[in-house]
Amino acid sequence: MTQTINLTLKVWRQGGPGVKGRLDTYHAENISTDMSFLEMLDVVNESLTLDGKEPIAFDYDCREGICGQCGAVVNGRAHGPEKGTTLCQLHMRHFSNGDILVIEPFRARAFRVVKDLVVDRSPLDRIIQAGGYISVNAGGAPDANAAPVPQETAELAMDAAACIGCGACVASCPNASAMLFVGAKVSHLTLLPQGKPEAARRALSMVDTMDTLGFGNCSNERECEAECPKEISITNIARLNREFMKAGFFSNAR
Amino acid sequence: MQLDGKIPAGPLKDKWDRHRFELKLVNPANKRRYDIIVVGTGLAGGAAAASLAELGYNVKNFCIQDSPRRAHSIAAQGGINAAKNYTNEGDSIWRLFYDTIKGGDFRAREGNVYRLAQVSNHIIDHCVAQGIPFARDYGGLLANRSFGGAQVSRTFYARGQTGQQLLLGAYGALCRQIAAGKVTMFPRREMLDLVVIDGKAKGIVARNLITGEVEKHAGDAVVLCTGGYGNVYFLSTNAMASNVTAAFRAHKRGAFFANPCFTQIHPTCIPVHGTYQSKLTLMSESLRNDGRVWVPKNSGDKRAPGDIPESERDYYLESKYPSFGNLVPRDVASRNAKEQCDMGKGVGETGLAVYLDFAEAIRRDGEEMIARKYGNLFQMYEKITGQNPYRTPMMIYPAVHYTMGGLWVDYNLMSNLEGLFVLGEANFSDHGANRLGASALMQGLADGYFVIPYTIGGYLTGESPGAVNADHPAFADVVQAVEERTRKLLSVKGKRTVDDFHRHLGLVMWDHCGMARTNEGLTRARETVRALRSEFWENVLVPGDSHDFNQSLERAGRVADFMEFAELMIVDALHRQESCGGHFNEAYQTEEGEAKRDDENFAYVAAWEFTGVGKDPELHKEDLTFENVQLTQRSYK
Numbered sequence: 023m024t025q026t027i028n029l030t031l032k033v034w035r036q037g038g039p040g041v042k043g044r045l046d047t048y049h050a051e052n053i054s055t056d057m058s059f060l061e062m063l064d065v066v067n068e069s070l071t072l073d074g075k076e077p078i079a080f081d082y083d084c085r086e087g088i089c090g091q092c093g094a095v096v097n098g099r100a101h102g103p104e105k106g107t108t109l110c111q112l113h114m115r116h117f118s119n120g121d122i123l124v125i126e127p128f129r130a131r132a133f134r135v136v137k138d139l140v141v142d143r144s145p146l147d148r149i150i151q152a153g154g155y156i157s158v159n160a161g162g163a164p165d166a167n168a169a170p171v172p173q174e175t176a177e178l179a180m181d182a183a184a185c186i187g188c189g190a191c192v193a194s195c196p197n198a199s200a201m202l203f204v205g206a207k208v209s210h211l212t213l214l215p216q217g218k219p220e221a222a223r224r225a226l227s228m229v230d231t232m233d234t235l236g237f238g239n240c241s242n243e244r245e246c247e248a249e250c251p252k253e254i255s256i257t258n259i260a261r262l263n264r265e266f267m268k269a270g271f272f273s274n275a276r
Numbered sequence: 277m278q279l280d281g282k283i284p285a286g287p288l289k290d291k292w293d294r295h296r297f298e299l300k301l302v303n304p305a306n307k308r309r310y311d312i313i314v315v316g317t318g319l320a321g322g323a324a325a326a327s328l329a330e331l332g333y334n335v336k337n338f339c340i341q342d343s344p345r346r347a348h349s350i351a352a353q354g355g356i357n358a359a360k361n362y363t364n365e366g367d368s369i370w371r372l373f374y375d376t377i378k379g380g381d382f383r384a385r386e387g388n389v390y391r392l393a394q395v396s397n398h399i400i401d402h403c404v405a406q407g408i409p410f411a412r413d414y415g416g417l418l419a420n421r422s423f424g425g426a427q428v429s430r431t432f433y434a435r436g437q438t439g440q441q442l443l444l445g446a447y448g449a450l451c452r453q454i455a456a457g458k459v460t461m462f463p464r465r466e467m468l469d470l471v472v473i474d475g476k477a478k479g480i481v482a483r484n485l486i487t488g489e490v491e492k493h494a495g496d497a498v499v500l501c502t503g504g505y506g507n508v509y510f511l512s513t514n515a516m517a518s519n520v521t522a523a524f525r526a527h528k529r530g531a532f533f534a535n536p537c538f539t540q541i542h543p544t545c546i547p548v549h550g551t552y553q554s555k556l557t558l559m560s561e562s563l564r565n566d567g568r569v570w571v572p573k574n575s576g577d578k579r580a581p582g583d584i585p586e587s588e589r590d591y592y593l594e595s596k597y598p599s600f601g602n603l604v605p606r607d608v609a610s611r612n613a614k615e616q617c618d619m620g621k622g623v624g625e626t627g628l629a630v631y632l633d634f635a636e637a638i639r640r641d642g643e644e645m646i647a648r649k650y651g652n653l654f655q656m657y658e659k660i661t662g663q664n665p666y667r668t669p670m671m672i673y674p675a676v677h678y679t680m681g682g683l684w685v686d687y688n689l690m691s692n693l694e695g696l697f698v699l700g701e702a703n704f705s706d707h708g709a710n711r712l713g714a715s716a717l718m719q720g721l722a723d724g725y726f727v728i729p730y731t732i733g734g735y736l737t738g739e740s741p742g743a744v745n746a747d748h749p750a751f752a753d754v755v756q757a758v759e760e761r762t763r764k765l766l767s768v769k770g771k772r773t774v775d776d777f778h779r780h781l782g783l784v785m786w787d788h789c790g791m792a793r794t795n796e797g798l799t800r801a802r803e804t805v806r807a808l809r810s811e812f813w814e815n816v817l818v819p820g821d822s823h824d825f826n827q828s829l830e831r832a833g834r835v836a837d838f839m840e841f842a843e844l845m846i847v848d849a850l851h852r853q854e855s856c857g858g859h860f861n862e863a864y865q866t867e868e869g870e871a872k873r874d875d876e877n878f879a880y881v882a883a884w885e886f887t888g889v890g891k892d893p894e895l896h897k898e899d900l901t902f903e904n905v906q907l908t909q910r911s912y913k
């Protein structure tokens with residue numbers, strides 16, 4: 023049944039990239055437990071606006087858990103406490119009256135704060151630009167059924183391809199590594215026959231770019247897997263490591 | 277003015293081939309001298325930007341989100357159609373063409389739709405080559421599912437995330453061209469106006485959403501792929517940033533807007549649960565394959581669903597449409613749900629919902645089987661509502677989902693403004709008055725990968741590259757107009773927030789220009805919208821300033837455009853004195869309560885020319901001629 027609860031929010035406010043930030047306290051009152059977390063923030067923002075104050079900046083678009091644009095750290099957990107759930111799909115029924123929520127941006131050396139809870143995740147795009155695709159031009163493809171793919175392989179590729187590029191894995195990793203994100207893309211493409219020709223070059227180039235952009239190394243902390251809203255498995259990191267080693271040893275892709 | 281769609285002559289089957297042969301080609305070495313602006317990175321924009329760059333053009337690509345990968349196309353669930361006939365059921369290009377024309381209630385062009393069906397097969401080939409992990413059968417070949425409005429299985433899918441996977445494919449292709457230096461990507465940019473010089477589109481003015489800077493971008497052609505305008509209703513299944521701004525500002529610069537009143541309401545969405553609600557979530561219509569729709573027989577029956585005995589339930593779709601039952605098309609299912617709720621039989625706290633019950637399917641097939649088919653949807657439902665659909669029936673209600681109307685384009689996808697091309701949901705071209713499931717993804721990718729790469733050349737051969745740059749005074753004028761509007765929005769400093777206005781506008785549109793329309797309601801709504809628009813400019817409260825990341829300001833600009841655009845939708849709905857597809861005027865229905873077309877008087881595309889805010893727009897007609905199909909009345913009894 024619908025109930026209403028009152029919460030205390032401590033929200034990271036930061037005017038811009040170079041500016042110092044701080045936690046400010048707000049009261050979220052009469053919050054329906056049917057609301058999503060972002061709708062709760064909407065309500066707070068409406069009242070801030072009417073009070074002549076600046077609303078809290080936070081990113082979102084689909085509000086369905088698929089675009090990967092939303093995200094914040096709630097009480098120390100990326101996308102909040104529910105497993106396999108983006109912030110936009112987190113509902114207030116998982117909180118209790120009187121809770122205090124500390125809400126901070128996804129922090130990582132590679133992610134600059136744009137404003138308040140909004141960060142710049144363009145380094146993830148740069149990693150994909152380094153080779154997270156199959157090089158085919160429109161027009162020349164053979165019939166789609168020309169190369170059968172075993173169903174299990176297609177399913178594994180799909181598991182990895184489900185990554186929404188939100189960056190929660192980076193924010194939750196003590197080293198701010200993007201290995202789960204890179205592992206997911208490399209796995210998706212290398213598992214499929216279409217992705218094999220470029221496998222070596224792809225793995226080397228994406229990992230190189232990740233290093234250059236200031237993401238850390240993986241030391242098997244597994245926080246990424248625990249916080250990933252799409253439950254991307256760390257076996258994808260193992261597969262990336264294998265591809266990377268293979269590429270380094272056996273190919274002249276470098 | 278009678279509009280010319282420039283459909284190539286000759287037999288339907290040969291039109292596209294012949295046209296491609298007749299189109300002038302840009303010399304390969306010359307392509308790199310042309311700059312093309314592509315606005316949008318959804319399936320249409322992402323595919324267009326990537327494939328134009330592959331051909332050698334220089335592309336500047338813009339999007340609102342922080343990354344091109346997040347365009348609204350990412351949210352599409354169900355699948356994408358193609359006429360592959362892999363299932364051996366007798367599908368063909370002709371059948372896909374026919375189903376699409378009929379599904380659109382005979383308000384689309386034969387030539388365009390046939391081309392769409394023709395290129396559909398190349399899309400699947402290309403996407404597989406890109407590594408899209410489509411669902412496969414045990415033998416390793418591609419799997420298909422069936423979708424509304426078709427009797428063959430022709431829908432390709434990647435779990436419930438088809439849009440995501442297709443978009444990531446286009447995004448990958450785009451990333452490859454960004455790395456190659458052929459595409460310059462401008463994320464977090466919002467196009468706020470079109471620059472037209474000597475009657476030709478030559479650039480855009482965009483706001484950098486992080487710094488607030490207003491930027492000028494010149495190009496030899498502008499390709500708009502900015503999606504649909506469903507958010508005019510505030511609540512819809514569209515992503516929050518979906519808007520009409522780019523298209524509407526192009527309209528104000530002279531581009532005709534076609535059939536704006538054709539909107540699609542999807543029957544199976546999670547109902548509204550409170551006034552704070554920000555958007556609606558779609559539940560795939562595949563659920564209607566096994567779920568039974570019902571309401572209590574007696575209005576006002578507030579008992580829990582489990583306490584209502586069989587004899588007091590009304591399975592209204594099954595009784596009214598014995599042969600199609602729960603599988604009637606989207607518009608029919610939506611209107612019937614509304615009718616039940618209007619009679620006071622709606623369920624749930626708001627009374628604006630009907631049940632979609634899986635109890636019988638679970639009894640018949642077992643919970644495991646149902647979980648395998650719909651597990652992820654049931655989980656999503658539970659996440660949002662906190663209720664377990666294996667135990668209690670789902671509650672669903674129709675929601676705005678897709679807009680068939682859009683900027684008018686000819687067969688080359690060029691608007692009446694030369695040099696302005698419009699692709700994807702932003703144009704009006706292929707779905708007539710109603711779109712079939714799994715056909716929007718097909719159209720977006722067809723336009724981007726396989727149509728624009730050819731047709732843009734035909735235009736560019738007549739243009740000398742780089743004829744205009746951003747120092748042209750026309751750009752400065754447009755920048756000034758844009759900055760003035762921003763200043764105005766910020767200076768009102770009134771008492772109502774942007775969202776408050778947007779919600780209000782949405783409600784008016786939903787009540788009077790939604791699922792069922794009447795002339796009186798529309799006339800009244802036009803007055804209300806006008807009054808609301810004046811109030812907006814006197815009483816809106818937009819905090820912050822323009823040289824900053826300011827989300828309230830972004831939304832204010834979009835809502836201001838919706839306020840003007842809403843009136844155009846109403847005008848279009850009022851002028852079309854017939855019912856067809858998504859446009860249902862209560863005065864025009866068959867005895868069975870179906871949309872009743874008036875082919876004699878309304879078999880045309882209504883393309884509206886802007887004449888000033890609050891002024892009656894000017895109507896231009898493009899007559900629709902059907903040489904290959906017979907116009908029939910739909911019936912699903």
Ligand SMILES: Cc1cc2nc3c(=O)[nH]c(=O)nc-3n(C[C@H](O)[C@H](O)[C@H](O)COP(=O)(O)OP(=O)(O)OC[C@H]3O[C@@H](n4cnc5c(N)ncnc54)[C@H](O)[C@@H]3O)c2cc1C
Nearest residue numbers: 316317318319320340349354355467503700701714716717
């Ligand atoms: C929930 C849901 C499920 C769906 N499921 C299906 C399905 O299963 N099958 C199917 O065929 N169709 C489906 N559809 C419809 C389909 O997803 C859309 O019609 C289609 O994806 C639209 O693609 P597009 O490229 O035209 O536009 P979009 O994907 O909407 O992209 C618009 C782009 O334009 C940019 N943009 C917009 N305005 C501006 C501006 N002013 N300045 C700069 N950039 C701008 C945006 O940033 C974005 O990049 C679904 C729709 C919804 C809402």
Ligand code: SF4
Nearest residue numbers: 185186188189191250
């Ligand atoms: S791997 Fe998971 S957490 Fe990381 S970006 Fe992808 S979806 Fe987000």
Ligand code: FES
Nearest residue numbers: 083085090092110
């Ligand atoms: S808003 Fe799209 S994933 Fe949350």
